[in-house]
Amino acid sequence: MASLPKIQIRVPGTSANLGPGFDLMGMALKIYNDFEFTFPMGKEYSIVQKNGEPLPFSSKDDLVREAYEDYFQHFLPNEEIPTYHCKMTLSLPLKGGLGSSASAIVAGLSLAREVHKRIKTTIPVPTEKEFLQFLAEWEGHPDNTLPAYLGGFVFAYSINKEPLRYFRKKFPSSVSLFILTPRLSISTEESRKTLPTQYSTEDVIFNLSRIGAWMHFLDKRKFSDLLVALEDKMHTPYRINASSPLLSITKVLEQERIGYCLSGSGPSLLLFVERKNASGIIPKLQKQIESKMKELSIPYSFQKIQADHIGTKISSF
Numbered sequence: 001m002a003s004l005p006k007i008q009i010r011v012p013g014t015s016a017n018l019g020p021g022f023d024l025m026g027m028a029l030k031i032y033n034d035f036e037f038t039f040p041m042g043k044e045y046s047i048v049q050k051n052g053e054p055l056p057f058s059s060k061d062d063l064v065r066e067a068y069e070d071y072f073q074h075f076l077p078n079e080e081i082p083t084y085h086c087k088m089t090l091s092l093p094l095k096g097g098l099g100s101s102a103s104a105i106v107a108g109l110s111l112a113r114e115v116h117k118r119i120k121t122t123i124p125v126p127t128e129k130e131f132l133q134f135l136a137e138w139e140g141h142p143d144n145t146l147p148a149y150l151g152g153f154v155f156a157y158s159i160n161k162e163p164l165r166y167f168r169k170k171f172p173s174s175v176s177l178f179i180l181t182p183r184l185s186i187s188t189e190e191s192r193k194t195l196p197t198q199y200s201t202e203d204v205i206f207n208l209s210r211i212g213a214w215m216h217f218l219d220k221r222k223f224s225d226l227l228v229a230l231e232d233k234m235h236t237p238y239r240i241n242a243s244s245p246l247l248s249i250t251k252v253l254e255q256e257r258i259g260y261c262l263s264g265s266g267p268s269l270l271l272f273v274e275r276k277n278a279s280g281i282i283p284k285l286q287k288q289i290e291s292k293m294k295e296l297s298i299p300y301s302f303q304k305i306q307a308d309h310i311g312t313k314i315s316s317f
Helices: 063-075 098-120 128-139 145-150 188-192 203-222 221-227 247-255 274-298
Strands: 007-016 025-038 046-049 085-090 151-159 166-168 175-182 259-262 269-274 302-305 313-317
Touching: 007 098, 007 145, 025 098, 025 145, 025 175, 025 302, 046 259, 063 128, 063 302, 085 175, 098 128, 098 145, 128 145, 145 151, 145 166, 166 175, 175 274, 203 221, 221 259, 247 259, 247 269, 247 274, 269 274
Parallel strands: 046 085
Antiparallel strands: 007 025, 007 313, 025 085, 025 151, 151 166, 175 269, 175 302, 259 269
16 A cells, blocks of 8 residues: 555634525634644554643544545445544534534545545546535535535535535625634534424525525625525524523624624524624623623633635645
């Protein structure tokens, strides 16, 4: 087997759904998980955090390895799978709604394709189109994995394994982005159980109109259109319900006319502020959030963030 170089993969975080675009829309953010892979002799995988801290997940929940091996089973069946040593630098909160699972999937599949290029030159490497299709199908919906890989704002769908369709745009720089992350652990799987199995025609039409408003905002870049585009009746009201500690925070945001959406299934909120007004709005908002979180006894982080327009970076040495 050919020797393999050190491979480094940097994957941006993502915010999925973006209000009405449940399982359809997402965008990449400039907060990253970094993965460094080496291929020492031996048959055992090993994985550590680069800072020496214990891993925040068990070996059975290692999505990097699961995705990596699944690539081989799909594209290189019956071939020996090279094992690796991985050092991780994790900046995305686990179960924080910022695409930590997607980052692991993208890293594992991207690594496998890089290894494929080097050790099995006689077997065709999947084209970018084929790779994106596999990436979209792997998690079941592409609203996290595609923006994590491609960067930017991505609208994508692939239902019942039909050909993937997507488009990608830059998120307008006229809007400032902020992330509010309460220290609450929310499982996407558990969060989905709160959603109804059926929706009224009225709610479906409402969400379709808001996706149209998103397209209009990306074209015309008017902040008032974005405030409409972020409205949602299909998942946000069920996840931020009367018992949710986030409800009082969203009331403050609505009063201040600050756009917001759950990032994925939460608990993080992605906030949207018109850039020209941000310096006047944010200091007041930070005080209000601090007061509310103290009242609720919930630790949190609040930070300014930017959209990532590059996506996954892969380097070898």
